[in-house]
Amino acid sequence: MFRKDLSEVARNWEVMAPMILLPVIISVLIPAIVALVPDSMNGSSGGNILDTILPNLPEDVRLKLSPLPEGLQVMYVMLVYYFAPFFLIIPLMVSSVISSDSFAGEKERKTIEALLAAPFTDSELLMGKILVAFAPSVGVTLLGFTLYTVMVDVLTLGRFGFLLLPNLTWLVMILCLAPATSLLGIGATVIISSRVKGFREAQQLSALMVVPVLALLFGQASGFLVLGPTVLLVLTALVLVVDAALFGVGVSLFNREKILSQSH
């Protein structure tokens, strides 16, 4: 089922487009703009970023940044801290889009009846569908992170004299929080898909899951929190608890009869 769903996803531009565009925008365009337009970092907005985030950064980072000109300090803060939450949007959106297509899309396209009639257990069906959303979303996130790291280091090494990425914070985020966030998107979509009839409806509602990530972004921008390894591990644990709750509800809502009645 994993292979079948993956083949279907690969041939659906409505799913593939966000899977390709989102990482390209976040991993390539954003660092390119920030790194290639350093003058834009010197204005009052740059000063604001330093005022709010810099004091909260770890001591060793502040010491490392102190000899640098303000423009490079702002660039560092933006590339290493400010944009980090964007990389949680990738697993969230990719997993939501794929699982919307996989769960609600099967109902919409009326392919679900033959699938439900096949000798799969409920858990096999659910696991297959979850895996097909989880694996690509984590894969795309890793790929995006690799691309972002290469872009950032290639574009900034000459100015900073050291590699900005990867660092422990990013590794914890990409290897721990991002997979947990992917499961969050899938769990929410499983529940949403059990209530709606179509792929687009499920996708639109799943997009609301971006709100907590935006909260992280604004939290960091306002100086309320800084995403360090400890904070990220705590967040991972919290998200995993929410994941478990969502999947518990999702499994209890998985009802073949209801799914069939909604597909007609």
Next chain:
Amino acid sequence: MESIVAEGLTKRFNGLTAVDGLSFKVEQGEIFGLLGPNGAGKTTTIRMLASLIRPTEGNAYVGGFSVRDDALRVREIIGILTENPSLYERLSAQENLDFFARAYGVDEAATRSGRIRELLEFFDLWDRRGDRAGTFSKGMKQKLALARALVHQPSILYLDEPTSGLDPKSAKDIRDLMERLSQREGQTILLSTHRLEDAERLCDRVMIINRGAAVSVASPRELRQRATGAHVVRVGLREATEALIRAAEAAEGVKAVEVKDGVLSITLAGEGYTPGLVRGLVEAGGSVMYVAPLEVSLEEAYLKVIGGK
């Protein structure tokens, strides 16, 4: 040996009874038809028998497995052609069949590919095997969906409107296939159809359902006879003389004789009196050209049974 045994199968949706206490048995190798108007409960019955939905009351045993308690085993031994073709339109014909063959446990690659080729060739889809199912015509999709139902060589087949959307040649091929599967390979077929000519030609017995309840279970011929009421035969004679009419009236078991355009319509007390009647006419000097039972068509019988006529 019974392939399907339904005992008081009932399904209610939000208080509305869709299927009401159906009880019937289908023998191995039998083609059993489900007939009924739209909304009669045919699809719901098939879904319960496929363990797709759970009966509200009653139970059914498919290949000896309970649809309530052994849902997975039931799904393993049946092949189902659903109301919608339910094909993955972004996948090719071959990929569709390959997925379902694996799902039904056809694990050996050579067996799987051989079976898929056999089916695609039979349904004239081999040349289009690499094309996406979404590019197929309605008839081709129906054939591919039927191939999917057969891919694991199930012992029991549920077919919901199998000839729907097919051209006459393809429909005939499907009917021939169903006959072959039933007669030569001993597969049991539960056929839900609106096409009474399919039911007439294929089904050993049919069950007419109306508003969820079984109205009648019989062979198509019995249904026609029941609808006709009395047993009437038409006897064509070279010349219908008065002497021959009297001879017919005098024959054992004859209740009434009518003559129209030189053909006798004779009402008998039963089918078994036909040879005696013919013998009497021949002994009276008549030249019997033909003897044919007079029955209503299955369509007329069906309409009578469900109260449409």
